[in-house]
Amino acid sequence: MTDSMTARIPPQHGRGFMLRRGQILRVIDPEGEQVADLFAFAAGDPGWLSSGRSIDYAGKIFLTIGDVLYSDDSRPMFTIVADTAGRHDFLLTPCSQEMFEILYRHEGHHPSCWENLQLAFEPFGIDGRRIGTTFNIFMNVAVDPAGEVIVGVPSSKAGDHIDLVAEMDMVVALTACSAENSNNGSFKPIDYLVLDG
């Protein structure tokens, strides 16, 4: 592959695209410590990416090489085949305007993954209110034994990537996350690449 094949999502933006079964989606953190929220819908049927199903089948909350991301109706959507970062989150919903207001008392518009994902799905005729818990690539979320959720600095370094094989035809949306607290205080781009399997 060459750099010319790589698409860049600017900081605090999102992109939507089709993925055909067998293609590989590579998501790259070009500068390090930057989260990318991923969501997907089956092409042409009601299936959508389900955190709860995926965690249930994996028997764990941290998914990496060899693990499968499932749809709500239990079909494989993605298989992770490469992962140089090793830590991603599948518990939390995309940051949203309301989240910045509730958790951080932000005033005025704040770019958010929820808005960016909704905008990214819109040209494909997909209602953004169907977006559920996202697969938050490079996001570092720990759960302590008492159940407390701790959002840490992403462990991803510049150039780290994850490769996901598409197990069905899908519409996918991906962001460069807009939340200060998830990205060690700065907003960076996310790169991605679709490779034919």
Add this chain to the structure above:
Amino acid sequence: MTDSMTARIPPQHGRGFMLRRGQILRVIDPEGEQVADLFAFAAGDPGWLSSGRSIDYAGKIFLTIGDVLYSDDSRPMFTIVADTAGRHDFLLTPCSQEMFEILYRHEGHHPSCWENLQLAFEPFGIDGRRIGTTFNIFMNVAVDPAGEVIVGVPSSKAGDHIDLVAEMDMVVALTACSAENSNNGSFKPIDYLVLDG
């Protein structure tokens, strides 16, 4: 309140009902060690119960007295005001036919919460494919430091209950869970009661 006000959900069944803002939903485990899956949609708008938002705002995965269950668009749906069991799950999706086949190699039809919730929402004109991660009342799911998910025996004893105040008008569905592994091997009823606040 009297026993005559209590509705009983038979083992491996579900029920759907309206809940008005201010009413209290009491869910009771009459025999002990029985899970009840709960899901809800806002009445008259696209809002739905969101595990990811609720966990994010609570900062923890185990919700109990004082905690709020949020919609996907960050509005409070329920506040927990009483909880004699103390442990519930908000990570896993309702058991489904496919889950029994994938995890337990079950052959033939198996009653499931996913089917029962879909049937329960149907009379209200709600598409069951919009059901996300359920609030799994009395379900005992632990996460170890490595992220492994362990489904244990429910800690609820006969008569344990949880009270949830409705923070908006909603359509709610509730089950007596159908999964052997979540209910210590036997299927029991679930009782519920709607109290005017």
